[in-house]
Structures are given as structure tokens and as C-alpha cells.
Amino acid sequence: MKNTRPLRWGLTIAGWAVGLGMFFPILWMFLTSFKTEITAVATPPAFFFRPTFENYAAVLQRADYLAFARNSVLVSLGSTLLALALAIPAAYSMAFFPTRRTRDILLWMLSTKMLPAVGVLVPIYLLWRDLHLLDTVSGLILIDSASVLPIVVWMLLSFFREVPAVILEASRMDGASPAEELVHVLLPLCTPGIAATALLSVILCWNEAFWSLNLTTVKAATLANFTASFSSPEGLFWAKLSAASTLSIAPILVFGWLSQRQLVRGLSFGAVK
Amino acid sequence: MNGISTTKPRRFRTAPLLAPCVAFLFLWMIIPLAMTLWFSGERYNLLVPGKSAFAGWENYRSLLTTRALWVAMGNTLFLVGLVLVITLVGGTLFSLLLDQDFPGRNICRLLVIAPFFVMPTVSALIWKNMLMNPVFGLFAWITRSCRLGTIEFFSRAPLLSIALIVGWEWTPFAVLILLPALQSLNPDLKEAARLDGAGPVALFYHLELPHLLRPISVVAMMEMIFFLSLFAEIYVTTGGGPGLASTNLAYLIFRDAMLGWDVGRASAGGVLAIVLANIVAFFFMRMVGRNLEENR
Numbered sequence: 073m074k075n076t077r078p079l080r081w082g083l084t085i086a087g088w089a090v091g092l093g094m095f096f097p098i099l100w101m102f103l104t105s106f107k108t109e110i111t112a113v114a115t116p117p118a119f120f121f122r123p124t125f126e127n128y129a130a131v132l133q134r135a136d137y138l139a140f141a142r143n144s145v146l147v148s149l150g151s152t153l154l155a156l157a158l159a160i161p162a163a164y165s166m167a168f169f170p171t172r173r174t175r176d177i178l179l180w181m182l183s184t185k186m187l188p189a190v191g192v193l194v195p196i197y198l199l200w201r202d203l204h205l206l207d208t209v210s211g212l213i214l215i216d217s218a219s220v221l222p223i224v225v226w227m228l229l230s231f232f233r234e235v236p237a238v239i240l241e242a243s244r245m246d247g248a249s250p251a252e253e254l255v256h257v258l259l260p261l262c263t264p265g266i267a268a269t270a271l272l273s274v275i276l277c278w279n280e281a282f283w284s285l286n287l288t289t290v291k292a293a294t295l296a297n298f299t300a301s302f303s304s305p306e307g308l309f310w311a312k313l314s315a316a317s318t319l320s321i322a323p324i325l326v327f328g329w330l331s332q333r334q335l336v337r338g339l340s341f342g343a344v345k
Numbered sequence: 346m347n348g349i350s351t352t353k354p355r356r357f358r359t360a361p362l363l364a365p366c367v368a369f370l371f372l373w374m375i376i377p378l379a380m381t382l383w384f385s386g387e388r389y390n391l392l393v394p395g396k397s398a399f400a401g402w403e404n405y406r407s408l409l410t411t412r413a414l415w416v417a418m419g420n421t422l423f424l425v426g427l428v429l430v431i432t433l434v435g436g437t438l439f440s441l442l443l444d445q446d447f448p449g450r451n452i453c454r455l456l457v458i459a460p461f462f463v464m465p466t467v468s469a470l471i472w473k474n475m476l477m478n479p480v481f482g483l484f485a486w487i488t489r490s491c492r493l494g495t496i497e498f499f500s501r502a503p504l505l506s507i508a509l510i511v512g513w514e515w516t517p518f519a520v521l522i523l524l525p526a527l528q529s530l531n532p533d534l535k536e537a538a539r540l541d542g543a544g545p546v547a548l549f550y551h552l553e554l555p556h557l558l559r560p561i562s563v564v565a566m567m568e569m570i571f572f573l574s575l576f577a578e579i580y581v582t583t584g585g586g587p588g589l590a591s592t593n594l595a596y597l598i599f600r601d602a603m604l605g606w607d608v609g610r611a612s613a614g615g616v617l618a619i620v621l622a623n624i625v626a627f628f629f630m631r632m633v634g635r636n637l638e639e640n641r
Binding site for chain 2: 074078084086087088090091092094095096098099101104109113115116117157158159161162164165169171177181182184185187188189190191192193194195196197198199217218221222225230250255275279282285286297298299300302307310313314317320321324325327328329332333335336339
């Protein structure tokens with residue numbers, strides 16, 4: 073369709089205003105990360121300034137920042153791998169060998185997402201204390217993978233269902249066992265879908281804050297804890313906070329941008345294809 | 346049907362494939378749930394030495410008769426409602442705008458969805474410090490420049506400020522789902538409606554909105570689940586204050602459990618949170634169930 077010229081101008085201006093407006097807080101944080109601590113709190117706010125990299129240097133020199141970052145990486149990758157390992161066989165079975173109960177199982181899996189985390193905070197805390205899982209990476213991996221598992225199953229299922237059953241049948245005719253069929257036929261066919269699912273899971277685990285704030289203190293604390301520790305009012309280290317935050321969100325933001333189209337499927341539970 | 350073979354009967358048992366996944370989720374759900382229910386009937390405080398004892402309904406009674414619980418319930422529902430309105434209205438409008446053809450629309454879409462990928466603690470800190478800080482914040486500078494004085498966001502309107510932050514984080518989620526849904530609308534239908542003389546408003550009301558209804562309801566229900574246990578944003582910005590002004594149910598339970606070590610009371614609060622979430626979930630399951638059937 074062709075819009076008239078003034079309308080097109082109006083749309084362009086409105087669209088960019090919305091885009092830049094929504095992005096502005098992130099942009100502002102990004103700019104602040106290149107300021108000195110003094111310019112960061114200057115009034116009027118400095119829009120033009122000599123950029124400095126000292127904040128990034130300072131953040132990266134702090135050994136604890138790297139420890140938090142390592143925990144975030146371990147937790148999000150570990151939870152994703154565990155969730156995929158559990159979900160791939162389940163989704164395979166439900167996609168290609170559905171039974172009368174398949175739909176019930178799927179809905180039940182989704183219903184575990186309805187259990188609010190706070191509702192089980194106390195027992196999980198006490199259990200984790202008794203199992204010596206408090207403040208451990210593996211303890212957090214267990215929790216995070218359980219909470220992403222339903223979304224991972226649903227998303228994988230929607231990708232698996234697009235594979236024509238004929239292809240799998242052909243391999244079965246050739247004498248492939250179900251395990252071989254899964255590993256050699258289905259997984260290679262669905263690599264992009266599995267990658268998108270893994271990415272969504274990494275994003276969700278990376279940004280998860282409730283459990284890491286409540287179950288970890290030092291050893292297994294993630295970047296969510298690290299940034300939350302800046303909330304104390306006495307520390308006005310905005311430039312360093314901005315540098316640390318930029319480093320913490322940049323990889324996930326890039327992943328999110330790259331995979332936005334595929335993410336929709338997992339996030340809408342199949343309502344949007 | 347969905348391409349599932351009907352010619353070949355199932356030849357092997359699917360249980361070994363399904364069991365690990367189902368068992369993992371089942372344990373994750375049932376053990377904590379049973380423990381929460383059990384503790385909620387116990388007099389059990391980690392700071393008070395000695396055994397726990399049966400307390401019957403005492404925890405519930407003490408919780409239900411304190412003002413804090415009702416304030417927190419009210420705050421929870423207020424936050425959920427307000428942020429839902431912000432994100433759904435904002436998300437729908439932004440999606441309609443980004444669905445239009447203008448130079449740079451793809452870049453604008455990326456800019457709009459960006460906040461969804463930002464860690465909640467980081468978003469809360471950016472807003473709290475760099476934008477809403479009454480002395481050094483950008484908003485304070487703008488309002489002062491306009492001679493409007495400064496707005497003390499978190500002491501004057503803590504809930505509204507938190508709603509603003511959460512709205513900023515989750516409007517992109519609505520766009521992420523609603524924009525592709527809008528784009529999946531058959532362009533011929535739109536063209537036909539336009540040829541029949543439908544203006545933009547009529548087009549939206551009679552064609553696009555009905556088409557968006559299901560994705561909108563999925564977004565609403567998903568968001569409701571998250572907003573019912575909003576935590577990180579409150580933890581970072583106001584700590585539930587001033588007083589109880591921004592304490593929601595999640596934060597109240599956190600305070601009882603992690604700051605007061607009152608296991609019994611926090612568990613009773615947890616049970617109430619679960620009940621509240623289940624009322625919401627009831628509607629969600631009905632809707633998703635219907636979606637599932639329509640998609641198949």
C-alpha cells in the first residue's frame with residue numbers, strides 16, 4: 073500500500089520517536105558507562121563528553137565481577153543443557169507418538185509455570201539448605217532448568233511437529249531404531265529450532281533474579297546479584313554501574329535481537345507461528 | 346490432522362522418553378507444594394530454637410488479620426492491573442505503528458523490543474538512579490528545567506514508579522508477540538476492507554482487533570503470571586516501602602521468610618499466593634487448551 077507523503081512523514085517521525093524513546097534508558101546507560109563518575113552525576117546531564125574506558129577497566133579488574141559473570145554463564149548454559157536433555161526425548165515422543173494423554177501432559181507441564189516462585193520459596197530454601205545446595209551453581213541450575221522446562225518442551229514440540237512424519241518413517245523402514253531416528257534424522261533437521269529454543273532458555277536463565285537473589289550469596293551469585301548490590305543508596309558509582317550493566321546485558325541483547333522471530337513461538341506457547 | 350502417521354501403530358513404549366522430563370517436573374512441583382502446605386500449619390520460626398509444633402490455622406489467622414496482608418494483596422492486584430493496561434495498550438499501539446511502512450521500521454522494531462532482554466535488576470537500577478533520582482536524575486533535570494520542581498518518584502508514588510518500570514520492560518514483550526500476529530493478517534483482507542471504504546479506525550476495530558484477540562489474551566495471561574510474583578524490581582528500588590506502600594504479596598512473603606525467618610507464616614502466605622495464581626491459571630488453561638485444539 074502507498075501512504076500519502078505527509079502521512080508517511082508522520083509515521084516515520086512517530087515510529088522513530090517510539091523506537092528511540094523505548095531504547096533511550098539503555099542508550100543513556102551505555103553513554104554513562106563512558107563518563108567519569110563526576111560527569112555521570114553532572115547537572116545539567118552531559119550529552120557530549122570525552123569518552124573514557126576507565127570504568128570498563130575498573131569493572132574488569134575487579135576479580136569478583138568475573139566470578140559473577142562466570143556463574144551467570146555456568147548457570148544459564150547448565151540449565152539450558154539440562155532442560156534440553158530432558159525435553160528433547162519428551163518432545164520427540166509427544167510429537168511423533170501421541171497418546172490420549174499427550175494433551176493433558178502438555179497442559180499439566182504448562183500449569184507448573186502457574187506455581188508462583190514465592191509460594192515455594194520457603195520449602196526450597198530449607199531443602200536446599202539440608203541438601204547443601206544453597207549458594208551452589210548446581211543448586212541454581214536445578215531450579216532454573218525446572219522453571220524453563222515447560223517452555224522448552226512446548227517450543228521444541230512446535231518445531232518437531234513441522235517435520236513431515238514421512239521422513240521419519242522412511243528412516244524407520246531402513247531399520248533405524250527410535251534412538252537413531254532421533255539423533256541422526258530429527259535433530260539435524262531441527263537444528264535451527266533447537267538453537268532458537270536454547271537461546272530463549274539462556275536468555276530466561278541469564279535474566280532470572282528471584283532465585284539467585286534468594287538462594288545465593290557469594291559463591292554462586294550471578295550478575296543479577298552483582299547489579300542488585302549497587303542498589304544501596306550510599307554508593308553513587310553510576311558510571312561503573314553502567315559499565316558493569318552494559319557488559320551484563322550486551323550478550324543477551326544481541327542474542328535476543330538475532331533470534332526475535334523464533335522466540336515469538338516459544339513465548340506465545342504456539343499461539344503465534 | 347497434523348501429519349502424524351496413522352498407518353503405523355506404536356511399536357515401542359514412549360514411557361522411557363517421557364518419564365525423566367515428567368518426573369523432574371513432578372518432583373519440582375509436588376515436594377515444595379506439600380512442604381509449603383505442611384509448614385503453613387506449623388508454628389515454626391528458624392530464630393526460635395526448639396521443635397516446630399502444630400499450629401492449625403493459627404498462621405492463616407494471624408496473616409489474614411494483619412493489615413499488611415490486605416495491603417499487599419491490594420498492591421499486587423493494583424500492580425498487575427495497571428501494568429497489564431500499560432503493556433497491552435502500549436504494545437497494541439506500538440505494533441500498529443511498526444506494522445506501517447516507513448523507512449527504518451526494522452531498526453525501530455529492534456529498538457522497541459530491546460528492554461525485554463534487559464535483566465530486571467539492571468532495568469530497575471537504570472530507572473531508579475539515572476532517570477528517576479530526584480537530585481541527579483534526568484527526569485529531575487527535565488522537570489526542573491520546565492520549572493515544575495522535582496518529583497520524588499519512589500517516596501511519593503512508589504507503586505506508579507514501579508509500574509512504569511515494569512511497563513517499560515514488558516511492553517516489548519507485547520510487541521514481540523502482537524507485531525508478528527498483526528503481520529500474519531492476510532493483506533488481501535485489509536485491501537478488500539479498504540476498497541469497501543473502511544477507514545483506519547474501522548479497519549482496526551473490525552479486522553485487526555478481532556485477529557489480535559487471541560494473542561492479546563495469551564500475552565495478558567503470561568504477563569499476569571509474571572506480575573503476580575513481581576520481585577526484583579521492588580527489591581532493587583523501594584524495598585517494599587515507604588512503609589508498606591509498594592509491598593506486594595511476593596515481597597511480603599520474602600520479608601517473612603528471609604528477613605523474619607518465620608517459616609510458618611511465610612508458608613501460609615505462599616499458600617495464599619498459590620491460590621491467587623491458580624484463580625488466574627484456571628482461566629489461562631481454558632484458553633490455551635482451546636488454542637491447542639484450534640491449532641491442531
